[in-house]
Amino acid sequence: MSPFARFLWIAPFTVMAILVANRFASDEVKTEAGVVAGTTNADRTVRIFKGVPFAAPPLGDLRWKAPQPMPKWNGVRQADKFGSACLQTNVFGDIYFRDSQPSEDCLTLNIWMPAKPASPKLPVFLWFYGGGFVAGSSSEPRYDGENLAKKGIMVVEPNYRLGVFGFFSHPELTKESGHNSSGNYGLLDQVAALKWVVNNIAAFGGDPGNITIGGESAGSFSVCALMASPVSRDLFQRAIGESGAFFPSRKEGGLTVKPLSESEQFGVKFARSVGAKNLAEMRAKSGDELLQAAARLNRRLAFGPNIDGYFLPSDAATIYGRGEQAHVPLLAGWNADEGKMMVLMSPQKPTSRSFAEQAQQRFGNQAAEFLKLYPPSSCRAMTLSLTPPGNGSTCRTRSAPQPSTPTTSSRCPQPSPVR
Numbered sequence: 001m002s003p004f005a006r007f008l009w010i011a012p013f014t015v016m017a018i019l020v021a022n023r024f025a026s027d028e029v030k031t032e033a034g035v036v037a038g039t040t041n042a043d044r045t046v047r048i049f050k051g052v053p054f055a056a057p058p059l060g061d062l063r064w065k066a067p068q069p070m071p072k073w074n075g076v077r078q079a080d081k082f083g084s085a086c087l088q089t090n091v092f093g094d095i096y097f098r099d100s101q102p103s104e105d106c107l108t109l110n111i112w113m114p115a116k117p118a119s120p121k122l123p124v125f126l127w128f129y130g131g132g133f134v135a136g137s138s139s140e141p142r143y144d145g146e147n148l149a150k151k152g153i154m155v156v157e158p159n160y161r162l163g164v165f166g167f168f169s170h171p172e173l174t175k176e177s178g179h180n181s182s183g184n185y186g187l188l189d190q191v192a193a194l195k196w197v198v199n200n201i202a203a204f205g206g207d208p209g210n211i212t213i214g215g216e217s218a219g220s221f222s223v224c225a226l227m228a229s230p231v232s233r234d235l236f237q238r239a240i241g242e243s244g245a246f247f248p249s250r251k252e253g254g255l256t257v258k259p260l261s262e263s264e265q266f267g268v269k270f271a272r273s274v275g276a277k278n279l280a281e282m283r284a285k286s287g288d289e290l291l292q293a294a295a296r297l298n299r300r301l302a303f304g305p306n307i308d309g310y311f312l313p314s315d316a317a318t319i320y321g322r323g324e325q326a327h328v329p330l331l332a333g334w335n336a337d338e339g340k341m342m343v344l345m346s347p348q349k350p351t352s353r354s355f356a357e358q359a360q361q362r363f364g365n366q367a368a369e370f371l372k373l374y375p376p377s378s379c380r381a382m383t384l385s386l387t388p389p390g391n392g393s394t395c396r397t398r399s400a401p402q403p404s405t406p407t408t409s410s411r412c413p414q415p416s417p418v419r
Contacts, residue, residue: 029203030203032199033070037078039080045116046149047111048110051083051099051108052079054070055069063165064279067188067191082097083138085102086106086161088134099137102137107159107192108158109156109193110139110145110156110157112154113204124207124210125154126156126236127143127145128213128214129216130218130220131162131218158193158196160186160193161185163291163294163303164270164293167263167305167306169306170264170267171267172278173279182264183306184306187311188231194211195235198235210237214239214240214242215240215241219242225305225312227325228312228326233325240331241331242333243333245332258304258307259307270297359371
């Protein structure tokens, strides 16, 4: 057979193989808003849909509003690149993004699933990133869903608004909201992502009746909040919280969740600080101007969740105490000595005196007994001994009295790098 004849014989099969491979790589799925085409991992064992919008871009008049439905689009939307992270500054040094520059247009999610699922209905794991409600993204490599997808789990990771864009309260916002509340937009983004999953995930092969929510740090705070909120607690069947709860485990620590009135007052002061007399002028400000102004406040952690009367009708401790939270199986845990990060990140070097002062503050009349057991004999002791196990177990202890809420705790004994 001549080379030319051999080419004519092989060419159709080559073209067919390329077409099949491309079809496998794109694999179109129809959502409520339109058709998306995904991609695969390197060895084609995992299908991936990146940057899928679950709500309209919160721009212009939608800045500081509850997430709105994504407008429908025509044709096929390519879902092969991560969407932008939500607008933020570089608060922590260990966050790396695989997307383009942060933007206010950020309400997208990523989906990982096995290319050849063993079941027509895959269990769904919806993960919320950490970052103190001021940083983070669903494109972070440490949250990549590929490995879980290889084990037969569908992983969904949404972005949610952060900092001043996710948690700014103001009386004018409260008045226009329709539910007499403001702030908590980042948490409402999470609810919107949950609802999107319930309504769309079956088209991808996921089971909308088998959703586990999970998160780490602020993501774990979010899990506790979603369990407590009447607008979200019926949207999932299981929960996992890693190193964080939505109420402090002791009076002097944990996340402080302010009442709406206090958050509104702070919002008014912030608006004045940037020269805005009203909400319209605030919405006219550039995102970068607001971001930089917020970054100068309280180590950039000034904006966070509040008890708004809508997403949270009361504080989470009260909701859990009354047994009004979602009664779903909960796994809550922490890492050994994880609180040492706060000591290492503090600008103040630990001393014997500061160690004793913290012991007194934390343990009161039992401080002397604590210091006998953990004398501040070295910097390492001071770094490790007063670091709490986080309040990741707080959700468990709050939920445990409810017999209809199965709870389990976990602890990861990762060896400390501090020597």
